[in-house]
Structure formats: C-alpha cells, structure tokens
Amino acid sequence: MIHVVDDEEPLRDALAWLLRSRELDCRTHASGEEFLAWLARDRTGQAEPGAVLLDVRLGGISGTEVFDRMRAQALAPAWPVIYLTGHGDVPMAVEALKQGAFDFVEKPFNDNSLVDRLMAALAESRRRLAESAEAGRREERLAGLTAREREVLALVLEGCYNKVIADRLGIAMRTVEVYRARVFAKMGVRSAVELARLFGEREEP
C-alpha cells in the first residue's frame, strides 16, 4: 500500500491513477494532519508492507513535520518515506536523506523512475517488517521470563558456570539448573549456544 500525502487534488488523482496502472494499491491523504490522524487510528494496516509519498510543502503542517512526528511517535516505522517537492534545493534534499528519508524526488517526475523507487521502498519495507517480526518474537518470549530467570539468563550469556551463577546469586546450583532449563524452554532454544546466537552481540534487555 502506497500512501500519497499531497494537498493538490489533481496531483493526488494523477498519482493514484499511475499507481493503479502499475497494480500498486494506494490511498490518498489531502494533508499531513489527515495522514497522521489516519496513522494514529489504523495501526493494523501498518503490519503490511507500505511506503509513503510525502509532499514537502503541504497546506497545514509541512511534510518535514509529518516525517518528524512519524519517527518521534514510531508511526509506521516499517514504511519508507519518499519526499516529493516542486521547490527543493540541494541542502534540503541532503538534510532530508540524512534525517532518514528513503528518497527525494523533484516534481515533475518521470513515471518509471518514481515507480522504480517505490518498488525499492516496498522491498525495504518488507525487510524492515521481517526484522521487526523477529525482534518482536524475541521480546515476547523475553517478556515471559520472571525476574529471576532474567538474572540467570544474563549470567549464562556471560558464559558463567552454573556454580558461579549460584555463588553470585546466593542460591543452590540445583536452582540455577531449574531456571536455566526454564529460560531455554521459554526462549525456544536447546542450548546455551543457540541462546547466545539469538541475542548475538546484544545485551539482554
């Protein structure tokens, strides 16, 4: 789903037509406020791949302000933003990209070029969603651990022997074994190596 945010109705319609002719689903928004309100209301659609075509100069709040809010409020984080502008200059474009925009296109644009960029943005969206899903599953499993289990997890990830963990937590080695087994079961792993690889170089939260 491509979201078009532009206050010029003829352009919105032309873009909608172009996207539909390329078999891309799209939804248009006449202002930044309208788009942000829609984002705040509909959170489920944000789990699907998508991208945003965002005009820099909007009637109400600017496109840049829309983007800043999306990021600040984690709205549709998996949807790359492509800026559209009829009056852009180099510093503006550079700053937009450095702030994390996916692309920056001047109007009038070449249809094929824009569609290519949108396809690239959708591919990026799918990548972000996959990454986010995995992180979500890991966080969900982590959330199921008790405080004590988390403590043991942290020490296991340091490579400590059960005996050392027991000493450090002031409990019996048998208890460490119990927690260790529970952590493995809840995290869906069969060994400390699998657990370590699940977290990679990240510290446990």
Added chain:
Amino acid sequence: MIHVVDDEEPLRDALAWLLRSRELDCRTHASGEEFLAWLARDRTGQAEPGAVLLDVRLGGISGTEVFDRMRAQALAPAWPVIYLTGHGDVPMAVEALKQGAFDFVEKPFNDNSLVDRLMAALAESRRRLAESAEAGRREERLAGLTAREREVLALVLEGCYNKVIADRLGIAMRTVEVYRARVFAKMGVRSAVELARLFGEREEP
C-alpha cells in the same frame, strides 16, 4: 587527516587554511588521479581516522568516478566522503547520498557548517576503524584455524553435542574435544557461549 581533492588551487589553499585554523590536519590533491595514486601508494595512513572532501567536477576523472573506484577497490573504506560542488542539483545530491557518500555540500559553503560536517565525518571514521579492527582481529584468529578446526567450529556454533559432531565428521569424540579446545584457545574464548557471541548471527566464514 582531511584529504582535499579539488583542481582549483585557490580553493584548495583556502580550505587548507580553514582546516589548519581549526587544528585539523589536511593534505591537498589537485586531481582525482593524484589522490587515487596516493591512496594506492600509502596504505598505512589509512589506518588513521580521516575524511575526504571531494569536488564533483574535477579536471581529469570526475569526483564521482573517484568515489566509485574507492569503493570498488576498497581504498580508505574508513574515510567518509563529503562531496563539494558549485553546480549540484537535487537528483545528483540524492544519488550521491544513496551511493554511500557521507554528505554533500554546495559551494560557496559556510565555514562553520563545513567544519561541523567534517567533525561528524571524523567521528564516523573512528567508528568504522574500531569496527574494522574488531572484524580484523576475528578474521586473523579465524585464519589460524586448520580446516578440521573450522569444521568443528561450524558444528559447535550449531549447538551440536560433541557426540553428534563426531558422528557427522566420522571421528572419535576425543578428537572432537581436542579440536574444540584448540578452537577456543585460538579464538581466545573460554566457552561455546563466548564463541557464539563472537560470531553473533553471522555464519562462520
């Protein structure tokens, strides 16, 4: 060390003066060919933090071509490139950043702004060098493993028991223990967990 690549001598001199007044070491190059030849000759300086100020329009090969060659030949990979241009447009700037340039600045530029960007580039350079040093150490240690030790490493990272590894490689379990111990020693770790974290989610090479 900041490298200035520009065919206009007055600008090179002005930039050198500006950088020195801010206590930044710099070296100037009058053409892309000169800079590339210098890079090919002096590899040791590339282990120090640095950045490149690269004019887009050069007399011989273009700044863009210089950048492409730096990346293709892995020349000074730790040095971020900031493009300078007096005739840039939005698509050029966007493309440059999407190709991996660190920044893009139009002439005439604001002194303070340019220096800020260079400081940011030097910080990025230090980050890249640190990351590269760590990867280098890991690769160096990996290079010290025999073929057999690598095979055992791969299976250890899958979380296999020594007994399973022995079955799969058609050797005695005692032999697996020997290789395992050697892998740990050579990689500088004390446990399979430390080893797994060293590689994170990466597959062993």
Added chain:
DNA sequence: GCGCCCATTGTGGATTTCCACAACGCCGAT
C-alpha cells in the same frame, strides 16, 4: 480457604564436557 505461580531445594543417576599424559602415522620443509 483454595489454587496457582514463583522461588527454592534435595536425591539419585545419567550424560556430557574437559583434560593431563600418552601415542601413532603421514606429509612437507630443511
């Protein structure tokens, strides 16, 4: 009060990991 969850611990026994000390054969470089 009852049930559930959490934290904790024990027994007994099996399996896995670790390693000092020892050894052999093959291959390539000197």
Added chain:
DNA sequence: ATCGGCGTTGTGGAAATCCACAATGGGCGC
C-alpha cells in the same frame, strides 16, 4: 634423515550439565 604440524586416538578421572520425581513456603487473586 629429522623435525614440526596435522589428524587422530586412548586411558583415567574430575567437573559440569541435565533432569525425573519430589518437596516447602510465601504471595496473590478468586
């Protein structure tokens, strides 16, 4: 021929890990 490295293996014993089966006490929600 000698040496060093690689791949391989054994003995014996200690330490670490794993877990079925069992249990206790405290806190919380119904």
